[in-house]
Amino acid sequence: QVQLVESGGGVVQSGRSLRLSCAASGFTFRNYGMDWVRQAPGKGLEWVAIIYYDGSNKYYADSVKGRFTISRDNSKNTLYLQMNSLGVEDTAVYYCASDRWEGRVRRLDYWGQGTLVTVSS
Amino acid sequence: QSVLTQPPSASGTPGQRVTISCSGSSSNVGSYTVNWYQQLPGTAPKLLIYGNDQRPSGVPDRFSGSKSGTSASLAISGLQSEDEADYYCAAWDDSLNGHVFGTGTKATVL
Numbered sequence: 440q441v442q443l444v445e446s447g448g449g450v451v452q453s454g455r456s457l458r459l460s461c462a463a464s465g466f467t468f469r470n471y472g473m474d475w476v477r478q479a480p481g482k483g484l485e486w487v488a489i490i491y492y493d494g495s496n497k498y499y500a501d502s503v504k505g506r507f508t509i510s511r512d513n514s515k516n517t518l519y520l521q522m523n524s525l526g527v528e529d530t531a532v533y534y535c536a537s538d539r540w541e542g543r544v545r546r547l548d549y550w551g552q553g554t555l556v557t558v559s560s
Numbered sequence: 561q562s563v564l565t566q567p568p569s570a571s572g573t574p575g576q577r578v579t580i581s582c583s584g585s586s587s588n589v590g591s592y593t594v595n596w597y598q599q600l601p602g603t604a605p606k607l608l609i610y611g612n613d614q615r616p617s618g619v620p621d622r623f624s625g626s627k628s629g630t631s632a633s634l635a636i637s638g639l640q641s642e643d644e645a646d647y648y649c650a651a652w653d654d655s656l657n658g659h660v661f662g663t664g665t666k667a668t669v670l
Contacts, residue, residue: 474659476605483664484597484605484648489657498657534604545652546595546610547659553604 441465441549443535448554453526461518461535461551469493469513472538474547475520477531485531488520489538502528525558532556563588564649564662571668572639580665582632582649588660592652594632596625599646608647609634641669 447459461473475487488499488509497509508521518535532555536547565583572578582594596609607616609625612632622637636643649662 476659476661483646484599484650484661486656486659486661489659500656500658540652543591543652544593544611545659546593546607547597547605547650548607548616550604550606 441537443537443549443551445533445535445551445554448533448556450557450559451525453558453560455525456521456523457525457556459520459522459533459535459554459556461520463516463518463535463537466537466549468511468516472540473509473511473518474536474538475509475518476534476536476547476550477529478534478553479528479531482531487533490518522556525556527558527560530556530558563653563656563660564651566647566649566662566665568663569666569668571670572636573670574639574641576639578636578639578667580634580636580647580649580667582634582662584630584632584649584651584660586630587655588630588651588653589627589632590630591654594625594627595650596623596634597648597650599648601645605648636667639669643667644669 442464444462474489490509506524510519532553534553536550593611597605598608599605612627613625624635647665653660
């Protein structure tokens with residue numbers, strides 16, 4: 440069965456960096472786009488970034504552009520999110536999700552359990 | 561950065577039908593299909609409806625979706641206690657080159 444397991448979250452001071460990982464199994468990772476989505480405590484879902492199946496294209500939400508970098512290693516079935524210059528507003532649970540699209544039908548099929556990032560001032 | 565608008569809450573008694581609306585724009589709902597995600601308390605979101613009205617394997621048929629123009633809706637027929645959750649609509653957005661989510665609706669079974 441499909442499994443997405445995030446790791447790397449924790450408590451970090453404002454201005455510092457953190458790298459999240461997402462280990463994928465149960466599907467052909469190299470054939471899928473992958474996303475990061477976050478959820479601040481008590482708030483809704485916010486899309487963060489996407490990377491295409493081969494890493495050729497990457498897009499970011501305005502709120503993280505220039506600070507976060509999404510990457511993947513298809514040989515290790517792993518997705519990453521490098522987060523720099525963290526601020527308290529980045530405190531959230533970060534989810535990775537597999538991205539499937541067929542024409543104009545695009546969806547986030549499977550989600551990990553999430554990893555909590557807490558940025559302290 | 562929610563771009564899709566949903567009502568904050570929806571409620572009904574067991575067995576009732578509840579609908580949740582989702583309003584977007586031409587760059588997202590108007591151009592791409594809509595997905596709905598269910599988030600049970602303390603858990604990760606789960607894909608509930610994709611392609612406006614398609615249910616992934618294992619999703620009960622009491623959940624249904626529809627779309628017209630730049631609006632979409634989710635209907636829950638025969639509401640059950642286990643349907644208490646947060647529901648989010650979402651769609652791809654051309655101007656963002658990313659997924660946009662709705663503001664979320666908390667469904668309560670009275």
